[in-house]
Amino acid sequence: MKNFKLVLITLTLVLLVAAPLVAADYSPGNVAYKQTGAPFMGINTRVLGMGGAGLGVKGYYDSFLLNPANLAGSNFKLSIPAITLTAYNPQSILESGSIDKFVDGDTVGGAQRLFNTITQGQGDLLTTDASVVLSVGGFGIAIETQERIMTYLEDSDSTNTNLIAQITAAATVGFGFNIALVPDKISIDLGVTGKGVYKTYLKGQTVSSIINLLMDESSDPADKFLNGVPLAAGYAIPVTAGANVNFPFGLSLSAVGRNFNGNYSMEVFPSANTWAEKVLGSSFTDNNPTGNESGTFEYDDGWKLDAGLTWAPKIGSLIKPIIAVDVIDVMSLAGLEDDALTRGFYSQTRLGASVRLLSFLDVRYGLNQGYQSIGVGLDLLVFHLDAAYYQLEYGDNLGDKPIDALSLRFSLLSR
Template identity: 55%
Template sequence: MKNNKKILLLVMTLILLVAMPLVATSIYDSSTDLYKQTAEPFEGTSVRSMGMGGAGIGITGYYDSFLLNPANLGAGNLKISLPAVTLTVFNPNAILKSGAIDDLQSGDENATISAAQKFLGTIGTDYGDVMTTDLSMVLGLGSFGFGLQAQERLMSYKTGADTTSTNLIAQVTVAATAGLGFRIQAIPEYLSIDLGVSGKFIYKMFLQAQSASTITDMLADDNADPADTYLNGTPIVAGYAFPVDFGVNLNMPLGFTASAVLKNYNGAYSMSTYQSINNWSEEVLGSAIAGETADSSSFTSEDFTIDAGWQLNAGLTWAPKIGSLLKPIFAFDVVDITSLADLSGDELKTGIYENARLGASLRILSIVDLRYGLRSGYQSFGVGLDLLIFHLDAAYYIQEYGAQLGDKPIDAVSLRFSLLSR
């Protein structure tokens, strides 16, 4: 029985680490590096864009086009995506090479312990992501677009080489986006201008960072009720923001489009700390999720803001019309242009290289999309399949998490399934 309890403890530890951290280890401190990734502007996972190196702010005709650039609503397309589910796993190569999956498939109880250790060993130092899950519903009716998104993101921050230095932060974000766009025919049949604006209501909440040891200690305590600890012993940080995006497309002859997007204007989050999930639920929703709420008289709530600032992106898209059988698209974007303003010489060249996004896609028979991209020199590959009302998108790509290119590239695989429009 003792050995079985140890095995069960390790299995539960692995599951909780992958799915959702449970026990807080410290009060939120915005002056530390630990929570740096939680301040990033919310962006739902676009598998299509990731397969094209992150490029495509000027590409119209897809369910997420107006989410990347509200000016794309000027094209007046009808798009309905109900619903869409996206799963992203990071470090897939390292996980496969570690042998963790083989250990799990073996069915041996002792192998489960080895699988957990190998999986944790794939998480590198400094910042990273472990996995994300996205749910979305999008409706595009001519010049109007509306989208609902929810994302669970499990982030990592590791201070050393040992697995005990791994900190995991679970974040849940929900967003409602409404956009409006229209087209101005400047020179009929030669030049048109698309203008668009979108506003979002975003609510973000994340549990405080924890390590595997805190979960193990909690589960090892026979006198502790995990459910009670989860609801009443897990401090969280939660808050909201109302960012606005502005976009413009200049549509030119031969299928060329020049685009510019101002992202995350007024994107500051008003955040508050809560003693537990139950306390948050009682204060925000009016009632506790389950059981009695813990006494919060000794807990001092903190209010603060998180602001990543606004960002200006620009791009050039070429969608030549060569027939109905093949539909190619080429896109070149440069993100966060303002960060390049004070650079010159070699630093400017490096900055442009790091911020550049280059992508291409080829649609065949309106059934298959083949995609390729370059992001800061890292390659990406993607494919999209349209099967009646079912749509599947997949992408393999690499993102840089280090301070400099090459410091910490992390690969990822994203799969998206949806109904109706692509």
């Protein structure tokens, strides 16, 4: 009996000492952080207005970020800056009356109605993108940043919603060139990009924990947040390669292999201040972390092959139509048969159309996994505005959890 008690006490002491040395699971393998594992791709309002299709659509400053082959023969294009704001669940938010509450000064009531629009499972709340892009003579450079607030709700109680704040910075360099197979008839565009990506995201915070943090008058909420919330940060250097086969009458076939070498090396820090002290050389405030979570992990979403067909006939200067059909991750369709192949093809196909009118207005429409999208682009000299309203599937199967989104992008200089 004494030996049993001694063993029990020893095990308890070991657990008490060892437990703080084991970091909580902040990897994408944890369902709450699943979305953090997606390869980085900035919000492209133009493409989303076309249902997510556009691998072979050339002539825009950011075309090479989707397909490096679009750099081939590129003219000088410069966008400083391009800023995109994306809000999710806009229809539910408008119907909830939360905006009216905020306007009336009822912050608590507005927040409650806002969070009540969040449903069980994965989701997004708000995303802000900013970029500077330059391309000339087959070369392309892009600097991108993104602030994203993701959501995860395990049950039906909205106060248990986990808000996960993520900041990503990426630098992309690329080169593309053209090979003429049959002069003036058939040619091939080839291109490759390398992207350095650094992402950080905070431990998920529930709505109730945030309210308690703000209501705690015994300490400074900002100081407590910077010292008390663990953070995961790390980098990857993915490579993307693309090709376009160009035919007469504006037809082209595209193939893009993306996320080669996409392995992320991540580290967990006890707090944002600890991360800043190690990475930036100084903390935001006095570094007094209240926790000691630490550790490292790696993850890789794997490489994928996308294919597309684009038709961009030249029928005059007043009207310029584009039709695009893309199939995402075509390798995953291998081995599927009958109904499984039909469902897989349907869920991975993107259809889009765009018509440019009078050289300053674009009207767009698309189907993404069967969900409709609409978009519009307006060019006024060096000012460009793009808007898209669309739906994305966040569930495991089509129809499980579609979320609507509204993206607005403002850019200067080249479109």
